[in-house]
Amino acid sequence: MQKAHALTRGIFCSMISQITALVTLVVFVCVLSMSIFYVKDLSAISKEIQMQELQAQANGFIPPLRYLFSDLEKDVRFLAKTPPIQGIIRASKNKGIDPLDGSTLEQWKKRLQAIFRSVEEGKSSYVQVRYVGIANNGKELVRINNYGSYIETVPEDKLQEKAGEPYFQEALSLAKGEVFFSPINLNRENGKVQKPYLPVIRSIIPVYDGEEIFGFIIINASYASILKEIIEMQDLSGNVFIINDGGDYIYYDPSIEKIAFEYRTHIERTPYFNMVQSLIQSHNHNEHELKKIVGGKEYFIQHIHFNYDDAHPERFLIIALLRSLDTLNEHVKETQHKANWLIISLLSAAIALSLFCSRFLLKPLIEFIAAIKASKGGEIQNLPTRIKNEIGELAEAYSSMMQRLNEARQAEGEAHSKLQAIVDNTVDGMITIDENGTVQSYNKACEEMFGYSAKEVIGKNIKLLMPMPYQAEHDGYLNNYKNTGKRKIIGIGREVQGLRKGGEIFPLDLSVSEVKLDGRRYFSGIVRDITQRQLTQNELMRSNEELERFAYIASHDLQEPLRMVSSFTKLLDEEYEASLDDTAKEYLRFIMDASARMQMMVADLLSYSRIGYEGPAAERIESKKYIELALENLQEVIKSSKAQIILPEDMPEIHVSPMRFSRLMQNLIGNGIKYQRLEAEPEITIEVLERENEWVFSVADNGIGMKNEYLDQIFIIFKRLNAVSEYQGTGIGLTICKRIVESFGGKIWAESIYGHGATFYFTVPKHELSERLEEKNG
Numbered sequence: 001m002q003k004a005h006a007l008t009r010g011i012f013c014s015m016i017s018q019i020t021a022l023v024t025l026v027v028f029v030c031v032l033s034m035s036i037f038y039v040k041d042l043s044a045i046s047k048e049i050q051m052q053e054l055q056a057q058a059n060g061f062i063p064p065l066r067y068l069f070s071d072l073e074k075d076v077r078f079l080a081k082t083p084p085i086q087g088i089i090r091a092s093k094n095k096g097i098d099p100l101d102g103s104t105l106e107q108w109k110k111r112l113q114a115i116f117r118s119v120e121e122g123k124s125s126y127v128q129v130r131y132v133g134i135a136n137n138g139k140e141l142v143r144i145n146n147y148g149s150y151i152e153t154v155p156e157d158k159l160q161e162k163a164g165e166p167y168f169q170e171a172l173s174l175a176k177g178e179v180f181f182s183p184i185n186l187n188r189e190n191g192k193v194q195k196p197y198l199p200v201i202r203s204i205i206p207v208y209d210g211e212e213i214f215g216f217i218i219i220n221a222s223y224a225s226i227l228k229e230i231i232e233m234q235d236l237s238g239n240v241f242i243i244n245d246g247g248d249y250i251y252y253d254p255s256i257e258k259i260a261f262e263y264r265t266h267i268e269r270t271p272y273f274n275m276v277q278s279l280i281q282s283h284n285h286n287e288h289e290l291k292k293i294v295g296g297k298e299y300f301i302q303h304i305h306f307n308y309d310d311a312h313p314e315r316f317l318i319i320a321l322l323r324s325l326d327t328l329n330e331h332v333k334e335t336q337h338k339a340n341w342l343i344i345s346l347l348s349a350a351i352a353l354s355l356f357c358s359r360f361l362l363k364p365l366i367e368f369i370a371a372i373k374a375s376k377g378g379e380i381q382n383l384p385t386r387i388k389n390e391i392g393e394l395a396e397a398y399s400s401m402m403q404r405l406n407e408a409r410q411a412e413g414e415a416h417s418k419l420q421a422i423v424d425n426t427v428d429g430m431i432t433i434d435e436n437g438t439v440q441s442y443n444k445a446c447e448e449m450f451g452y453s454a455k456e457v458i459g460k461n462i463k464l465l466m467p468m469p470y471q472a473e474h475d476g477y478l479n480n481y482k483n484t485g486k487r488k489i490i491g492i493g494r495e496v497q498g499l500r501k502g503g504e505i506f507p508l509d510l511s512v513s514e515v516k517l518d519g520r521r522y523f524s525g526i527v528r529d530i531t532q533r534q535l536t537q538n539e540l541m542r543s544n545e546e547l548e549r550f551a552y553i554a555s556h557d558l559q560e561p562l563r564m565v566s567s568f569t570k571l572l573d574e575e576y577e578a579s580l581d582d583t584a585k586e587y588l589r590f591i592m593d594a595s596a597r598m599q600m601m602v603a604d605l606l607s608y609s610r611i612g613y614e615g616p617a618a619e620r621i622e623s624k625k626y627i628e629l630a631l632e633n634l635q636e637v638i639k640s641s642k643a644q645i646i647l648p649e650d651m652p653e654i655h656v657s658p659m660r661f662s663r664l665m666q667n668l669i670g671n672g673i674k675y676q677r678l679e680a681e682p683e684i685t686i687e688v689l690e691r692e693n694e695w696v697f698s699v700a701d702n703g704i705g706m707k708n709e710y711l712d713q714i715f716i717i718f719k720r721l722n723a724v725s726e727y728q729g730t731g732i733g734l735t736i737c738k739r740i741v742e743s744f745g746g747k748i749w750a751e752s753i754y755g756h757g758a759t760f761y762f763t764v765p766k767h768e769l770s771e772r773l774e775e776k777n778g
Helices: 002-059 062-080 083-093 105-122 166-171 223-233 264-269 273-281 325-374 390-424 444-450 470-484 531-575 582-613 623-633 635-641 658-674 733-744 767-777
Strands: 126-133 140-146 151-153 199-209 212-222 239-244 249-253 258-262 286-294 297-307 316-324 429-434 439-442 494-499 505-517 520-529 619-622 644-646 653-656 683-690 694-700 748-752 758-765
Touching (some): 062 199, 062 297, 105 126, 105 140, 105 151, 105 531, 166 212, 199 223, 223 239, 223 249, 429 444, 444 494, 505 531, 619 623, 619 658, 653 658, 653 758, 658 733, 658 758, 733 758
Antiparallel strands (some): 126 140, 239 249, 297 316, 429 439, 505 520
């Protein structure tokens, strides 16, 4: 008997070794084959994906470019229609006095100067706005210069003659209402090129006196500033060149966040000369893929042409995006390295799992034989149960097994009846098919869902319930799965489409599981009609998108009429101040104050909507660096308020959008300085606390604080706790903060002791959580 047990243990060990070796071999072959196939196609796949990304990014430049040039045309048309334009003409022809209302020429010029100023205040890229006459060798009548930090009204003795400029000569042929854009070139003052170089594009419209040209309205826009604004709006992953037809180009490297302008005469000294020239000479205006050598490196280049003046096809911009081949190769090497580690890990796991499974599966076999031998009932006649060897033991075990089998069959019949009742009355549809796609079972919920009875479906192919293209693809999918074992839906929930008996196509939630019975493969599917759920989700998404788009467009389009109200109210106050009584003057001040507040609210609302409408990429940054950037932006406020900012030495790296994080800190620090007690100097303390999965930042001040009942209301848009006369603002700053923090995947809250300051807290998930959030949103 001891020898028998020893023999059994030997066989047991031998079977474990065989199973372990077999499983290890199969896993190794499968993993190695998949790795070779994957690495082989990785380069082509990565290249295709990156070219698609570059093409999408290049196409993303076109809408804002069209909008900015359209805005430039709209502004010059608007200025040409303002009253001072014709007032200056009338006064010039009548010895300096307007016969229509008695205004002098100087009065009309001052009014036009005020309008030009209001336009330049709203458009930082406009460097000059001019009214140039034909007379006196094209002398400027009114000119306003924008130097960024201040706006200058050019005095009469500094006005220049422009008749010799090419754009002036070209504009002489313009018809009434016709607008043209000059070639992009360097700005000239008094006939000489301005230094430092200022590349400009001019929007010009003629001003007619009857049927004769009297002069022109000209807006000089900084070419570099316009393109910088557009570049900063984009989510870029490669270097960018924006080249004009003359050969000048703007270059942007997102890795160092540097935007540089190169004039055509300097290009020969740069490594990009040949590339720029070939792009300008290219006849294909939308090249999808192009290999160039730039500075000794190979790049993918995607470029697209943009014609900004339909009347002059020779005036265009080229947007070219570059991505180094080194980036692709590094990605391939990294993936190969990961694949090697995956093979080693899977092999180790396969060996361990096969050893465990072998022991787990074979041990019950020995215990089962022992349990059958111990059974006392169910003897069957004529079996060699008395033979004292393995056959006798098997016969005795078989007799006991048959008795138990009969009992099991009876229990199985009862269980099957119960299960069938459950299946027939379940809310979800349940369908079972074999490996050929033939329907084996079909419950009542399916009958109501598809309109077919069980008799019409059982025995038919499951394609009966599928619309195209699922119907045509199903057999191929089953054959592919049987041959390769690759799963596309088995074990995974998925939304598909079903076909009712009446021909109606409807959405389904489908989950499929695989079952093997008697050596045959079956597939069981649970289906649920999600028509109503999908309609609700689509309506909700559409409503949210329309709401954000409405807020963005409405707030953007409201700015122009508000600027007009503000400008003409100031003109009314300046021109008719002596004619107005105190009540009228007070009413004018109310209008001007309300216009200013409304402009602030619209600008803040536009910023708020942009946070949801745009999506700047997150990256790993040093938080302290961007907090210090926020402090630089607040330098004047900090200096004037004598505020003290306490910032810790060591601060973490976080995974966020850098510009949004800097703006968040600027808003919170600025609030702490603004809402300050009169008798105290501001003191702002910034701290950061590390938790397991997140960083907790805090900004504490010693200001006026808040009552606890208002702590949940301060993040509501336009909600203010203090009057505008006490503290300036629109009430949207904290709402923007909340939206920025939520875009990071964090949360924000406040704590305060009324009269003794407030502390704002917000969380930023650590790197791994931020990446998962990005993948989820993406």
